[in-house]
Amino acid sequence: MWFFRSPQVVFGDEALSYLSSLPIRRAAIITDRYLLGTELPERVRGALPEGAESLVVGDVSAEPPLSEMTAHLEKVRGFSPDWFVAVGGGSSIDTAKILFALHERPDLTVYDITPLVQLGLRTKSRLIAVPTTSGTGSECTWAAVLSEENEKRKHELASPEILPDYAILDPSLVVSLPPEQTRNTAADAIAHAVEAYGSTWHNPFSDAMAEKALELISENIEGVIRDPWGLGPRGQVHIGASMAGLSFSNSQIGLVHALGHSLGATFKLPHGKAVGLLLPYVVDFNYDACPERYDRLNMLIPPKYRGRRLSGSLRSLLGMMGVARTVRDAGVEEPAYASSMDALVTLALESTGMVTNPKDSGSEDLRNIFIKAFDGD
Amino acid sequence: MAGARTARVRPRLSPFMIGVRSDALVKMARFPSEEWTKLYAEKLNANKSYEDAGKNWEGAITFVVQKDSALDKDAFIYLDLYHGKCRDAKFSLTESDLPTPEYKYAGPYGNWRKLINKEIDPIQGLLTGKFKLQGSMMKIMRFTKAAKEMVNTTASVQTES
Ligand SMILES: [Fe+2]
Numbered sequence: 001m002w003f004f005r006s007p008q009v010v011f012g013d014e015a016l017s018y019l020s021s022l023p024i025r026r027a028a029i030i031t032d033r034y035l036l037g038t039e040l041p042e043r044v045r046g047a048l049p050e051g052a053e054s055l056v057v058g059d060v061s062a063e064p065p066l067s068e069m070t071a072h073l074e075k076v077r078g079f080s081p082d083w084f085v086a087v088g089g090g091s092s093i094d095t096a097k098i099l100f101a102l103h104e105r106p107d108l109t110v111y112d113i114t115p116l117v118q119l120g121l122r123t124k125s126r127l128i129a130v131p132t133t134s135g136t137g138s139e140c141t142w143a144a145v146l147s148e149e150n151e152k153r154k155h156e157l158a159s160p161e162i163l164p165d166y167a168i169l170d171p172s173l174v175v176s177l178p179p180e181q182t183r184n185t186a187a188d189a190i191a192h193a194v195e196a197y198g199s200t201w202h203n204p205f206s207d208a209m210a211e212k213a214l215e216l217i218s219e220n221i222e223g224v225i226r227d228p229w230g231l232g233p234r235g236q237v238h239i240g241a242s243m244a245g246l247s248f249s250n251s252q253i254g255l256v257h258a259l260g261h262s263l264g265a266t267f268k269l270p271h272g273k274a275v276g277l278l279l280p281y282v283v284d285f286n287y288d289a290c291p292e293r294y295d296r297l298n299m300l301i302p303p304k305y306r307g308r309r310l311s312g313s314l315r316s317l318l319g320m321m322g323v324a325r326t327v328r329d330a331g332v333e334e335p336a337y338a339s340s341m342d343a344l345v346t347l348a349l350e351s352t353g354m355v356t357n358p359k360d361s362g363s364e365d366l367r368n369i370f371i372k373a374f375d376g377d
Numbered sequence: 378m379a380g381a382r383t384a385r386v387r388p389r390l391s392p393f394m395i396g397v398r399s400d401a402l403v404k405m406a407r408f409p410s411e412e413w414t415k416l417y418a419e420k421l422n423a424n425k426s427y428e429d430a431g432k433n434w435e436g437a438i439t440f441v442v443q444k445d446s447a448l449d450k451d452a453f454i455y456l457d458l459y460h461g462k463c464r465d466a467k468f469s470l471t472e473s474d475l476p477t478p479e480y481k482y483a484g485p486y487g488n489w490r491k492l493i494n495k496e497i498d499p500i501q502g503l504l505t506g507k508f509k510l511q512g513s514m515m516k517i518m519r520f521t522k523a524a525k526e527m528v529n530t531t532a533s534v535q536t537e538s
Contacts, residue, residue, distance in 0.1 A: 115504055354521065
């Protein structure tokens with residue numbers, strides 16, 4: 001027995017306007033500091049049904065610690081929203097998931113958000129995710145990542161009940177995404193599809209999502225980089241990123257994310273940058289555990305990037321995107337890396353991605369991958 | 378006495394045991410039983426992957442094997458786990474005979490058999506309600522690899538069918 005869980009997905013031109021057809025009376029709009037200074041919050045407000053009131057919580061930072069995520073909990077509770085509308089990247093959406101859960105159940109702490117207990121959410125409110133990046137897939141997942149206070153650790157929270165009710169994929173909301181974030185988030189999405197496909201929990205539903213996601217992203221990302229304002233390719237990559245989110249949410253991530261969370265938390269690298277650079281190394285490591293599956297994925301990458309093996313194809317594709325090829329390229333200095341190696345390995349070993357990776361691995365394997373990834377092969 | 382402390386598996390399973398036992402030189406044990414618990418602890422202590430993944434773990438766990446149509450009494454396997462090793466392993470048919478563990482992992486006998494045969498993934502087993510876990514999720518989520526190795530170890534114990 002297993003499940004396929006998904007929000008209702010609204011996608012395509014003017015998808016944001018769908019908000020007006022929902023029975024929203026009091027919307028808590030959760031967004032980040034950067035977007036707060038743009039016209040986007042007003043656009044979202046303008047798309048709400050007539051007469052709806054709104055509260056904007058707008059100071060979510062990138063990959064925020066728990067204290068920031070819950071800083072406005074009392075304000076939100078006082079406002080008593082009937083809908084949460086998360087507008088932004090993974091950090092805003094994850095923050096909204098946590099505020100939603102804690103608004104619904106004031107007696108809980110974030111650490112009570114686990115898939116093993118019924119939380120009984122949705123007695124007061126519901127949750128909409130409007131992603132403005134194409135990558136984290138958080139709009140389609142039942143997980144939320146939070147950074148631990150004063151610790152180089154990321155905590156992975158999960159409950160089917162924090163899966164958004166709606167994911168609204170409007171390509172006009174991603175055209176202004178800066179190049180750096182475009183490439184990092186797309187690399188994250190590619191990693192999601194590849195990891196979901198190799199996961200020991202893979203299933204026909206997650207496979208279908210992963211295959212189509214990789215196809216959509218790898219066929220369109222070059223067009224996005226060439227013409228960021230082109231709605232066509234942006235829309236396809238946006239859909240692909242959500243499909244990649246659905247793929248790993250319904251199977252699991254693996255070693256790329258186990259290592260990537262550790263590397264990102266230790267050296268403050270953006271998540272997509274960390275997983276993007278590690279992906280080909282992990283694919284090389286995993287290859288003999290699932291050659292047929294990786295070969296099948298390889299055939300979905302456009303011929304101009306396709307090599308004999310999936311790892312080579314990914315290197316070409318990620319290279320075209322401008323993703324760092326090595327940890328050194330990503331700006332990490334060798335002495336700091338070497339002195340952090342034990343901690344990097346221990347942190348990675350504690351990730352849930354360890355158990356669903358297609359190939360079993362231990363400390364030495366993780367250390368070897370980290371070492372290889374520093375300067376490349 | 379060991380036999381008296383073994384939960385009785387209903388006879389319909391017994392034909393599978395004949396032949397497997399007669400020529401086997403390896404130690405075999407019925408699940409769940411005191412013998413099985415002892416063999417399991419030996420195997421776990423010999424499992425380098427478990428030692429690696431559980432090197433920072435401190436805390437005892439009890440496997441609760443709940444009675445079902447093929448097992449007539451609940452059985453309890455208590456494992457005191459510390460820094461990648463099993464310091465103590467006890468079996469009982471009476472839970473109150475055992476120390477209080479930090480965690481309990483419980484499921485019906487039939488699901489345990491599937492787990493041992495690798496037909497159920499231990500974490501998917503929890504997520505689909507085939508097993509229940511008691512104890513702090515926050516701590517155990519950092520040791521899912523160790524948990525997987527604990528389950529992999531069950532498969533290395535020669536268990537009577
Ligand atoms: Fe990711």
